[in-house]
Every structure is written in structure tokens, then in C-alpha cells.
Amino acid sequence: MNKRTYAWLALSFVPLFAGCASSSRMTEHSMQADFVRGEISVTEHRHGDDLLSAGLGLKGLVGAASPIADPAHPTSAELRRRAIQASWKGIADLGPLGGYGSVYGAVPDVPGREYQAFAWIPGAKQPHRVLLQLPDNFDVHRRCLVVAASSGSRGVYGAISLAGAWGLPRGCAVAYTDKGTGAGYFDYADDSGVALDGTRAKRGTVPLEFEPPAMAGADAIAIKHMHSGDNPEADWGRHVLQAAKFGLAMLDRAYPQEAPFTAANTRIIATGLSNGGGAVLQAAGLDDEHLLAGVVSLEPNIHAQGQGRALYDYATEAGIWLPCALADARFAKAPFARTPHGDIPPAWLARCASLHEQGKLSGGTSTAQAAEAYARLRAAGWNDGAMEVAASITAFDLWRVIDAGYAASYLRRTAMTMPCGFRYATVGTDGKPAPVAAAVKAAWWADGSGIPPGNGIGLLGGMDASADPGLAGQECLRGLWEGNGTDAQMLHAGVDATAGRLPRQDLPLWIVHGADDGLLPTVFSSEPYVAWLRAQGRQPLYWKVPHAQHFDAFLVLPGFGERHLPLLPYGYLALDRLWAHLFEGAPWPRELAVPQGQPRGAGPLERAALALP
Template sequence: MNIPCRASLLCAVLPILHGCIPVANAATAPVPAAAPVFEQWRETSHRGSDDLMTAGLGLEGLRASAPPAFAKPTAEQARRRAIWSSWRGIADLTPGGGFGEIYGTFQPAPGREFSAYGRIPGARQPHRVLVQIPDNFDPARRCLVATASSGSRGIYGAISVAGSWGLAHGCAVAYTDKGAGSDYYDLDAGIGFQADGTPAADGTLAFVPAKGSAAHGVAFKHAHSGDNPEADWGLHLVQAVQFGLQALDRAFPQSAPFTPANTRTLGVGVSNGGGAVLRAAEIEGDWFDAMVAGEPNVSVAGAPPLYDFVTQAALLMPCALLAIDDLPQPPAQAQTRPAGIQRCAVLASIGQVQGADTEAQARSAWQQLANAGLSEPALRAAAFSTGFDLWQAIAATYASAYGGYAAGNHPCGYTFAAAGPDGRPGIATPEVRAAWWSDASGIPPGNGVTLLYDDHALPAADPLPGLSCLRSLWTHDGAGAERVRAGIARAAANPPRPGLPIVVIHGIDDGLVPISLTSDRYVPQARAAGARIAYWRVANAQHFDSLLAFPDYRKRYVPLLPYLFAAMDQVWNHLEDPAQPLPQDALITPTPRAEAPLQPAQLSLPAASRR
């Protein structure tokens, strides 16, 4: 269902597309450049009516349903709105949800920001790096939290996790958009975004795509950079650390140099950001003292990549969900059921499901997903992604990224275009285009950009040809499939370096990055290689904390972010005092809050304890 983001709940949820998709190899872990050169340095101050944590919006401003308004944004306005969007896309900010009360903080943090472009060796496009240094940073107790945006979000995409925890602890916080982000480019107008987040037709833009044979519409970095950013997530995060140390040298020249040896560094991330944490953990060098990875998108050797699951889900899940009762809403089952019935019939006609009626066909589709490793709770939670057709957008984006395709050259004919209020493709207005950097999720559709197949806006009358093509890039042969599979192989994870404390946290009901296909596979393989990992599996937790804004979701699920904050606290206590224990494995069984305010006891947070 293609719903224009500005008029729908998707403007709160598309920003949290926590991507997917890998397979494994046994490549040697990369070694980062010793001293990367960062370009387009900027330093800004944020005090008084502005701050690092909420851009001066505070809790009430973040909870506001309408974004901070602008027409032709200044850099300050673009930043404030990007921070508003990033908080709302990731965290449950509803009254009674617990953020700022029993976990996390909105406490203002005055200070400075340093930002620049970094570049992975050999990359065609730069990635953004940014460091927030609070005024209460103490060079005598120097600490740095390094993070990567979740999903494909922009540079502030992890502020509600790493920023909230790190700034509250007086640490500098280093961010990377890991080669994706919201630096969209209007191919028709020739307009992209500058280092300060404002649109421009020239200058040193964050992303200027190579143009394919049919380059019209909108290009965005994750799909069209040509760099397969997922393959370098770990290097992106290490470069964030390197930039953070250089920024601290500039901020406190009398206390320089800041190095990994004299600055305590904690890596943390959620979803794709969690995957970046685990990829960085494998890189040579003592860049980190500890790592915390939440619901990580990570692949392992010898197992199918998440792209395999995503393309199966795109095809089968509308039908399979008819075999599941009591699905969470939204989307409303009455609205999605007709499309599911139609999908079952079409799949049956081409032999992809069996059965003489819809009920049998739905069971057949459900069984195929179960055989792929998806549990029924995860399938139930995936109703949201299915109802809003996120699987197709994710698969189309990642196929383009893995294959390094230029805008207009997608192997399955997908393109992206500006969309009017009715969802039809057209020309972007200056007002819509100006908001992309602040609002966009990094994966259209949404925010005035639509996904097209064969030059038609989706949902198309017949989605099967496009979905089947995306699926064939994994299951069949041919030049396009080989190119995409080679990119998938480059994104595979290697074991972390020995001795590095790592905590992996994952919701058992995760329907977007299923635990059975990611963390359940990664942790045993990492341990077999000697990794030092604690593994927290959280019942009644799905992928999107922000969905707890809907009553039916908070009756079923708990937020996952409290467990990241608890893990960071326990790891930090150990780093401060080695006599304090590191986190240990835990199977956590919390209780959703429903309509009552969340209480600490409902979360069943694991207490630090020695083995």
C-alpha cells in the first residue's frame, strides 16, 4: 500500500526501516586506514534554546505530531527537524512508555558538534560523520560512544540510543550514516544536499549519483552510490571513532592527542546499526573497549542471507498471514485480507503455493516461511511490514546496492520518483524536496518519493513480475544474479576479535530482522571462534519501538531500547571497575504495559551477576 508519508503513520515508521540482507564468506577482516582524511569540516555550537540532545525541542517538542516547520530551511532548521524525525522514528515517546522515566533521558546537553565527510578507500561516494561533544566532557575521564544509524537513516539516526545514553554520561558521541542516509538527489532538477543539510544544485554535495540509461526521478545513496555500503559497515563505524578522536583533538588541543589507548570507547547500534557494530568488532585494532548490538542485521557463514527471506516474504507473506489469527493492527485486517486472497490465488496459479482454496493456500505459504526459519510470533509481527508493502521497497533497494547499480539501471526495472499528494509520480516541489534530508528514512517510498516498477507507481495491478525478478536474483543464474550475489557475499560477517566484550540483544518476536535468521546464528558461530558474548533474548519484543504508539501494539509488546540502556550501563560499570561483572546470557520474559504506564518490574531487566 503506497501511502504518502506526510499524510500517514508511515512518516513515523518508514524512518525505522532497519534493513536486511547478507550471506557469508571467510574473507580476512579489513584493516582501516590509519589516518583517514575528513573533508568539509564544520563546527557548530548548541546552547541555550538549542542543545545536542533534542535541538531545543524537549520532550513536548519531540512528541508533537507536526514537525518543526520550515519553507526554505536554514542549516539550523534542517538539523532541528532531522533530530525530531530521528527520535520519533526509533523510540516510543508516548506518555507512560517509560522513555525519560525508567530508561533513557531527554536532559538538555549543551555543547558543540563537529561534522564532515569521510570516505572508505575505493568508495565512489563519501559518508557522513558527526561528533557531539557536551560541555561537561571531562578530558581527564575521556570517553567516546560510537554509533551507526539504524536502517538507512540520516546522520542523527541513532540519537535516541547512543546520543541519549552517551551525552547523559558526559561522553562524546560519534555518528556515521554508514554510506546510506537521507542525502537524496533530484535527478531532474540536479539538486542534492550540502554538508549542512540544505539543498543545492552545486558545491560539495554529500551525494551526486552516476546516471544510468534512464536516469530520471530521485536517486538515494543506499541504492545508487555504487559502493555496496553494507560491505563496509564496520569500516564506517571505525571511521566514526577516528573522526571522533580527531574532533576531540580540535575541541581540547591542550589535552591532545586523543587515541584508542587513552579514550574509553563503546560501540552501540540498533538493527543495521547493530550489524555495523558486529562488523566493526571483527576489524583489527583496539578501536573499542566493548560493544552492544541491538536486533542486529547480520549474516553468518553457511546460512542463507536475509535477502533470501525478504524476497520470500515479499512474495508469500500477504497470503501466509491469512493462516494467522489475531494479527496486530494497524494495518486493519479488513483492509489487507482482499489483497491476501488475491495473492494466494495468483501464487497457486503459478504453482508457488498448493491448495484448492484460500485456506489451504495460506497454510502452504505459511509453511514455506516456517521452513525458512520464521517463527509464528515473528510472522505475526511482520504483518505491519507486509500491510504497508515494505518488503518490496527493501528488496529493491538492497538489490540495487548489492549489484552497485546506477540510478536508472536496476536489474528488475525499479525506479524512484517524486510523488504528489495522490502518490502519482511527478516533479518534486521545492518544499517537498527541501524536507528530504531531515525527514526521509533513506529507503523510499515516503516523504514525497514513490517506488515505481516498469514506470508505474506501486502498488501495481500485478506486482508479481517485479517481486519474482527480485527473488530470482538470489535463486537463479544470470549476470544480474551473479552481480547481486557477489555483493551479498561481501557483506558477510566474520568472528569478532578475541577478548572484546559484546552484548547482543534481540526481540524474539522480531518480524523484520528475525532473531532465528540473524542473532541465533551469529552468536554460536562467534563463540565457536572464541568470542566473549552475552546474549539477551527478549520475549514479547518486536522490531519497531515506535509502533508502541498504537494501542494494539503496546498490549502485545515491550520496547527493546530499555535493554540496550541496561546493557550499556552494565558494560560501562565493568569498564569503570573490573570487579563489576559483565552481562551474562539471559532469556527475558517481560510483560507489556497495555494502557498503564510502564513499570520497571514489567521489563524484567537482567541484573549484573557473576557466573
């Protein structure tokens, strides 16, 4: 069983460092870490409960959800194990043909300690969660701190398959932030949220990961990313830099005789993927203190002011036009673009008909309408590879989920005032409002992705009784982008606040992005961002990896693994090269040829298919 100790602090770190060898040597980091409020949890993870897999190992990560002895009352250790497992399975391809653990990557046993707390951006209404994993094999003479932000809207372990898997076995400490996202769902039905240890608690009893204002008569689920009132995406870079400072402060605490740990004597490597990849690039543009020694960003959600397109722009476009465009014959073989019987999904044909009735498509047949919708998206910058992969995103109804949630965040709405009539509520198996089982609710923090639907929570509203019920909501959300009313202006201001800034001249920076990314197409994100950096005199490395797409975890789905390559091995390689540069004096390349790998095919992945240099 884990030994658990707790240190308490208010706004100063004096109690935290009581008993350390030299308080004068702590002054710098005491000032740096005054953004932490409340409890710092310190837990030890050894003897069958390690840092990287909570003792599950690769085999256990792949298997069924880690059991909970009393499902309605899980322990913090059980929730942690489930959270780590869910984060691995949600990001990495752990399938039998994917090659993880044999062709690339590994999940060794890494004993050590974890330090966890709630941190606050100045002026923020809600905290972000920070976590340091400190392996027992940390080398105080070759100091390495990896800092990572979670992918998507995931919780604090959301980058463990990238940052943890690469850094912990190497002896690096790894600092994480959930960047103001995560599954700390607040349920107004009983006024409960999530405590620091992952268990659920009532408002006012302990500090909560997310505690929205009380609302009389509220009957909804509040999501931190969507309803914090902070537009956390605008602060993702600051979250990353605070996590780095938290990591340094915890290293001071763990090794008082070796303190202080600073950016001058500790190499800090920032990495992340998807939204986490965008977060570390935001951090690079805000790093006035030169904390970061290098950045590796995978498939980033990034745009610079006036460069590329913001996610909300092309996601609301996709939500309206892709269902019809994917009815085009060129996508007949794309995974999830047709029913199991080979037919075009009826909902997609209904979308073509709706757009025709509105006069937005002129063709008199569904075939002609699909061709028009396809041509429209091509003119807007979409390529065939991105659209083909986006068939899965469209089939899973993710555009509506993204658009509704992000609109609420940018507009700083509450759970009861989301735009276009949307709201989150507990639902039954039929998708209609219903109480959620106690066991499901108790495990929300561990099992949730941070952006429902899922785990007994549904996204309601934005629908009508027509043959194309989702179109009205999608058009309302798109109207917030194309309109000029008060809400549209506020939404644009919220999006503008998320734009990346220019990193310093000498910062090693490597962006790795799948050429077939259908969620964050390179043409809207990495490519214009890299072009902007180069126009401003920066020299980022950029790999647009052939046959890679956004979700490595999707490679276990029918049709995906055969057509695509995982992106994680290329991220690991970029981190290896950055390590060699920072710790072994290897020159940082001005350019490096992109590996020309080949799809895996029907058999298991072989290393030759990756074409890694």
C-alpha cells in the first residue's frame, strides 16, 4: 500500500520547506511557487505501484479497466491507477499489431514519488492541477526536468505516454499540468466535485479541482474546460511554465542538499501532443525567464495571429459540410465513411438535402451535392487525406462536441448558459436525462476524457425535430464565427487570446505532425505556424510525417492500422535528438529529412515501416 503524506501551505512555501537544510537557498523558488494554494500531496509508488503504469505494466495497461474493490467508493490509489491506464489507452496504440513495447516504446517499472497540487494563474477563477513524478533513479548531477501539458481536454496524466514514457526511464523528473482541463466534473445535483486525491467531495468540505459558483435550481454537469469562466486555452502556456516552476520547487524539496534547482543547472524540456502540443508552443512564446531548454511538439493545436486558421473556425466548418462531402464516391473506402453494408450513412445524405434546400448546394442529386460540398472544403484548404481520416471524427459526432464545448469556453459561459441551447447532463443508455450510477460517477476523474459525452454524461440540446436534427445547432455555432453580434465579437476575442507568440531566437524547437491529421490538419495549424516562425528568423525543425494521423489510439480500429503509422515513435526520436543536443553536445540540426515510412498493412508493425533514421 502506498505511504501518503501531506504538506499544507497557504500562500507561502515556508511551511513546505521547514526542516530543509538551508532555507536561504530556497528563497528563489519560494517566490516562484507562490501560485500553489492549499495541500501538496506527496505519495510514494513502489513495489507493484510505479510511476509509469501504476504497476500494471504494458500487459495490464492493454487489459480491462483496473478493478475497484468498492465501485461506489474507490480509493485514491485505485483512481490513480485507472486514470493512468485511461490516459495510456486514450493516446497510444497498444493493440496487438501496433508494435508498442516491441518495435518502439516500453513500459518499464519506474519507482518513485509524486508531488501534486492545485496551482493558480493570476486572476483565474479556477486552478489547474500540477504533478511532479520524481523517479528514484533521478540523477542530481545530470539534471533533467520534462514538463508536459495534457492532450485534448484530458486530466493531469494525459501526456504520460509521451513525456512519462520517454522521460521517466531516462531518469528525468516529469512535471505535468492538466492546463485547466480534465475530468474534475462538478455535479450540481448534489453539489459535488473532485478533491486533490481524485475522490468526490461536496462543495465547501475540501478544496476542489473545479468549483463553479452556486446556482439555484441548476440541473447540469459543469466541465472545467468549458465552464471555468477563465477561457483556459488562453493560459495554456502559463500553465506549462507554472508546472515547470512547480517541478523545480519540488526537486528542491526532495533534494535539499542539492538545491537550488534552476533553469541554469537543470535542463527543462517541454513536450506535448494535440492541445498539449499547442500548450508547449504557447509556453515557448511566453518564456521570458528562459526556463525552457527545448521544445518538442506533436500535432499541435496552434495558430498565430493572422496565420493559419483557428480550430473553432475549421471545426465549425467541418461540422456543417463534411457529412455531405464524405458522401462523395472518392471516400467510399475510407474507414467509417460507409455503413457496415457499404451504404452512405442516411444522416450524411440528409445533410446534403438540407444544404440543398437552403440554397447552399445547387445540385439536384445527392451525388452532385456531395461533389459540391467536397469542392467547397477543398477550396477552403482541406485535402483528401485529412477529409478521409475525418470520416471517423464525423461518424463519432466529435465536431459537434468540440464546437459546443469550445464555444462555451471562449464565451466564458456557465453550465446553464451554454450557447445555442447546449448543456451537459447525466443520461441513461438511451441518451435521455437520467441519474447516473454511483459507481460511474465515483470514477469520473479517472475514466473521463474531460470533454463528454461519455461515462454517463451526454451533450444535450442544439437539436430539432427535422430529418437533419443536428444542423440547427451546428449552424448556430458557426454563426458565432461568421457573425458580428456581441457574442460573435466575444468569441473572436476569446480565440484571439489563444494565439501563439514568437519564441526566443535560440530555442531548439521541433514540431512533428501527421500528414493525414483529420482533426488538426497541418495546412491550418503546423504549416502556417512554421512558415511564420521561419519568416520571423526562427529555425524550427518540422516533420510532416507521411501516413500518420491524429489519434494513435485509433490504429486499433478496423481500417486504421492498415493505412496509417503511429506518431509517437517520431516524437520519441525527436526527444532523443534534443537530449543528445542538451546533454551530449550533439549539434542541433538546421534541417533533417522527414522519414518516408510506409503504412503497416494487414500484419504487425515492423520497424522498417517507420523508416526512422
